Amino acid sequence: MATLRRTKAWVWERYGSPDVLALREVDEPEPGRQEVLVRVRAASVNPADWRHLRSDPHLVRLSAGLRRPKPGSILGADLAGVVERVGADVRGLAVGDEVFGDVRLGAFAEVVAVPQETLVLKPEGVSFEAAAAVPMAGQTALRALDGLVAGQRVLVNGASGGIGTFTVQLAKALGAHVTGVCGAGNADLVRSLGADEVVDYNREDFTRPLEPYDLLVDMVGNRSLKDFRRALTPKGTLALVGGLSSGGGRVLGPLVQVVKGMVVGKFVGQRITGVSWTPGKQALNHLAELLAAKEIVPVIDRVYPLAEVPEAIRYVESLRARGKVVITV
Structure with missing residues (x-):
């Protein structure tokens, strides 16, 4: 019997603060027939x-474990790395390929076994750090902008955050007129991403614009539903963005049940959508093309x-x- 190789990963065996995490040696995962092992x-x-x-x-807890996390649970959804081994039924990926994608859980480790459909090739010239910053935030931003038409007016509340920085850039790439809401200290950053206008939430009420918006993307949940409708x-x-697990869900309170990515309430002719991350290879490939063309450039705040x-x-x-916080391995 072959000896299992050991590797390092951050595991968590109970719910709590980051203090419950432990960096441990674990058995290196064995890729399944349709999986690849990524360094x-x-x-x-x-x-x-x-x-x-x-x-x-x-x-x-319904997915992570009711009383405590499932044994061997490892956090981290976004990764970029190099394919080390491929399963027998893997097509389109080979040992040595540089890839990026989302694994839902498991990226805070030295190696991880990943289903092939969750990965795409990393564009040449794009760093591993930049590629790793994209999957969850970039795909969420794409969903938030679904149906956007060139020339429409878009407001992004939380424009300097991880999802917000991608939303501003993607909206501009789609031909929208973009207004970003952030603090004064982040105004220059948001302008550099292509925002046509920037609103300092400490000095201006973005829900009382001179001209209303066709789309308001909210990552913060700091205003009432009435305020948002007025804008x-x-x-x-x-x-x-985030549904019930973020500020956005709290805006609706008992009025509406936010279901992932679906229109769930209507007020006059306006509509509300709950946006959450849904991994998909088509969206990842589109983001890879935008990365290669430098139409989106990940904003990385800190690297650990x-x-x-x-x-x-x-x-x-x-x-x-x-923007984003990145881990280097």
Whole structure:
């Protein structure tokens, strides 16, 4: 019998703060027939990581484990790395390929076995750190902008955050007139991403625009439903990113049940959509093309080594990050 190789990964055996994480040696995973073994070069931290860690909301326990996380659970959804082994039925990927994608859980490790459909080739000239910053935030931004037409007016509330920085860039690439809402300290950053206008939420009320918006993408949940409606055209759309697990869900309260990515409520001619991350190879390939063409450039606030994953999660949980936080392995 072959001896299993050992590797390092951050495991968690109970819910709580980042202090419950432990960097341990574990058995190297064996890729299945339709999986590839990826040597992780970079991963990124998302709000989903600390929400899973803290069981916030408690609904995450339905998938992560009711009383405690499932044995061997490893956080981290986004990764970029190099293919080391391929399963017998894998097509289109080979040993040595540089790839990036999403694994839902498991990226905070040296190696991970990944279903082939969750990965695409990393564009040449794009760093592993930049590629790892894209999957979850980039795909969520794409969903939030679904149906956007060139020339429409878009407001992005939370424009300097991980999803917000991609939303601004993607909306501009689609030909929209983009207004970003952020603090004064992040105004220059948001302008550099292509925003036509920037609103300082400490000085201006973005829900009382001179001209209403066709689409309002909210990552913050800091205003009432009435306020958001006031900022939209009679046929405008409010896209609440994160559903019930974020501020967006709290805006609706008992009025509407936010279901992933579906229109769930109508007010006059306006509509509300709940937007959450849905992995897909088609969207990843599209993002890879935009990365290669430099139509989107990931904003990376801080880079931490694998040994400092708990510190990286704490920083993302503080809500102070500009753009993305990346782990290098």
